[in-house]
Amino acid sequence: MPKKIKIILVDDEVLFTGLYNERLKMAGYDILIENHAEKAIESIRKFAPDFVILDLMMPLVSGEDILDKMKADEKLKSIKVIILTALPKSDAERKKIEAKADEYLIKSEILPKDLVAKIEAMSS
Numbered sequence: 049m050p051k052k053i054k055i056i057l058v059d060d061e062v063l064f065t066g067l068y069n070e071r072l073k074m075a076g077y078d079i080l081i082e083n084h085a086e087k088a089i090e091s092i093r094k095f096a097p098d099f100v101i102l103d104l105m106m107p108l109v110s111g112e113d114i115l116d117k118m119k120a121d122e123k124l125k126s127i128k129v130i131i132l133t134a135l136p137k138s139d140a141e142r143k144k145i146e147a148k149a150d151e152y153l154i155k156s157e158i159l160p161k162d163l164v165a166k167i168e169a170m171s172s
Contacts, residue, residue: 049132054078056095058088058089059103059132059159068101071160075171077167085109090118092124099167104133107159115148128170 055077059065065081072079082091092100100118104111111131112141118124130151136142146152151166158166 052076052078053099053167054080054095054097055099055101055167056080056082056088056092058082058095058106058111059101060085060106061103067159068163071164072167073101075164075167085111085114087125089121091117091134092118092127092152097127098171099128099130101130101132101163102149105135112145115145119148130163130166130170131160132158 050154057065057068057079060083062083063081069079071083080091080095080097086108087138088109093142102111102114111133115129118127118129129149130153131145131149132153132155134155136154142152150170153166
């Protein structure tokens with residue numbers, strides 16, 4: 049039996065994480081939700097996910113700050129990161145973030161089933 053893919057979803061929007069949590073669980077993933085960005089790095093270390101789905105705009109700590117900390121940490125830098133954000137960035141900002149993340153998606157442009165398909169493609 050193949051290893052169950054572990055995903056942590058970091059986003060301060062509880063309704064959003066609830067919706068995606070259900071869809072990702074239905075797809076058979078092991079999911080952890082972290083609605084507090086300031087606790088994200090600690091949660092990532094403890095949960096040891098295969099993927100981090102990360103919002104950029106959160107109070108106290110931004111998703112980009114979390115991504116920078118992950119890439120600076122030997123134990124976390126190889127974890128695949130999918131940015132899933134409501135805000136389209138300028139081309140320059142987006143290119144900078146895309147260089148650090150494995151994927152950059154806009155919430156209004158992707159359905160939960162499309163995210164599952166993206167994870168499947170990135171897992172193989």
